[in-house]
Amino acid sequence: MTARKNRPFDLVVFGATSFVGQILCRYLVERHGTDGDLTWAIAGRSEEKLADVADATGAVVEQIIADATDADAMRHLAGSTRTVVSTVGPYALYGSELVAAAAEVGTDYCDLTGEPQWMRRMIDAHDEAARNSGARIVHTCGFDSIPSDLGVWFTQREAEERFGTHCTKIAMRVKAMKGGASGGTIASMMQLMEEASGNPDLRKELANPYMLAPAGMTTGVRQPNISIPTNDEASGGWVGPFVMAAVNTRVVHRTHALLGRPWGDDFVYDEAMMMGEGPLGAVKAGVLTGGLGGFMGLSAVGPIRGLLNDHVLPKPGTGPSPKAQAEGFFDVRFYGETAAGEAIVTKVTGDRDPGYGSTAKMLGEAAMALVEGVDADGGFHTPATAFGDGLIDRLETHAGLTFDVLAP
Numbered sequence: 001m002t003a004r005k006n007r008p009f010d011l012v013v014f015g016a017t018s019f020v021g022q023i024l025c026r027y028l029v030e031r032h033g034t035d036g037d038l039t040w041a042i043a044g045r046s047e048e049k050l051a052d053v054a055d056a057t058g059a060v061v062e063q064i065i066a067d068a069t070d071a072d073a074m075r076h077l078a079g080s081t082r083t084v085v086s087t088v089g090p091y092a093l094y095g096s097e098l099v100a101a102a103a104e105v106g107t108d109y110c111d112l113t114g115e116p117q118w119m120r121r122m123i124d125a126h127d128e129a130a131r132n133s134g135a136r137i138v139h140t141c142g143f144d145s146i147p148s149d150l151g152v153w154f155t156q157r158e159a160e161e162r163f164g165t166h167c168t169k170i171a172m173r174v175k176a177m178k179g180g181a182s183g184g185t186i187a188s189m190m191q192l193m194e195e196a197s198g199n200p201d202l203r204k205e206l207a208n209p210y211m212l213a214p215a216g217m218t219t220g221v222r223q224p225n226i227s228i229p230t231n232d233e234a235s236g237g238w239v240g241p242f243v244m245a246a247v248n249t250r251v252v253h254r255t256h257a258l259l260g261r262p263w264g265d266d267f268v269y270d271e272a273m274m275m276g277e278g279p280l281g282a283v284k285a286g287v288l289t290g291g292l293g294g295f296m297g298l299s300a301v302g303p304i305r306g307l308l309n310d311h312v313l314p315k316p317g318t319g320p321s322p323k324a325q326a327e328g329f330f331d332v333r334f335y336g337e338t339a340a341g342e343a344i345v346t347k348v349t350g351d352r353d354p355g356y357g358s359t360a361k362m363l364g365e366a367a368m369a370l371v372e373g374v375d376a377d378g379g380f381h382t383p384a385t386a387f388g389d390g391l392i393d394r395l396e397t398h399a400g401l402t403f404d405v406l407a408p
């Protein structure tokens with residue numbers, strides 16, 4: 001630990017030239033400045049682009065030139081800082097060397113990946129090294145999956161306070177959100193489709209809601225999975241599939257497993273999009289299901305996937321305007337129920353578009369939580385197991401999120 005304290009930087013932003021990386025840099029400048037107590041740097045593979053980012057965001061800090069695929073460069077980068085935050089995706093293509101290096105040299109790490117197949121590979125390959133070195137590795141520190149993971153944590157905490165017991169089931173429902181999908185997010189989704197299309201074993205693994213849980217805990221009770229229009233008992237209206245559920249639910253079940261399954265072996269959790277009540281809600285849920293199913297079906301076909309990547313879908317590095325980011329928001333609800341039938345409803349909201357403005361602030365606060373110290377051992381964590389209530393406080397104070405109890 002002494003060696004870590006003597007490293008030149010508290011924090012390095014790797015991938016500072018990415019779209020989210022630039023928003024993150026601007027956020028860090030606004031929150032911490034460039035000549036204050038936080039000693040930080042920006043990193044990427046292009047000297048020219050890093051200079052442009054410094055000019056555009058005010059991040060006039062040291063610049064580190066490093067290629068994500070160069071193992072030696074990643075070890076040098078990881079060894080120069082106490083914490084590294086990465087926005088370089090798709091992570092399955094560009095993230096592995098940095099995670100390996102951080103785990104080896106004891107550097108805390110966080111990112112905003114939504115790629116469960118890559119997370120599983122990283123856990124299997126590097127968890128032991130991270131435990132030995134003391135590195136806290138925390139994936140999914142953006143809209144995937146902080147609102148879901150900490151929303152469940154918050155709901156269970158409030159249920160315990162009110163009822164003296166936990167919820168045995170929680171349903172997360174996206175009530176409203178405004179914001180476009182990023183080029184980087186789309187690229188990660190297409191990379192997952194590429195990997196899964198020719199790999200039946202991976203498709204089977206991805207279908208397991210417990211796929212991210214530790215060894216010996218990758219099975220459990222059957223979990224709900226809303227894939228068709230459904231008249232929802234939890235929210236009282238029609239719901240359709242939520243595209244991020246396949247990531248978020250896996251993270252929540254890893255959290256539960258890492259905590260020792262305190263919410264019971266029969267705990268169930270699912271996510272869906274609220275589409276409204278009555279016939280109109282049913283129609284909207286049907287349209288959502290059909291559109292999402294059609295896109296996923298086309299994406300599974302190699303030649304069509306290539307055409308979508310080349311001519312239709314947004315490219316990595318692109319995203320909404322600052323005005324669109326500021327006008328975006330999200331509002332997600334959690335409907336919890338105890339074994340005795342006692343009900344609790346909570347909500348988590350964000351004041352920027354979920355994929356960019358809000359994600360950058362969530363990622364920035366997660367990174368700073370690692371810099372300033374968390375009560376967690378080395379190893380691969382989830383946002384809830386690494387940060388818990390401390391990150392909720394940070395997000396409410398600095399990042400425009402709210403966590404509230406609506407009922408009872």
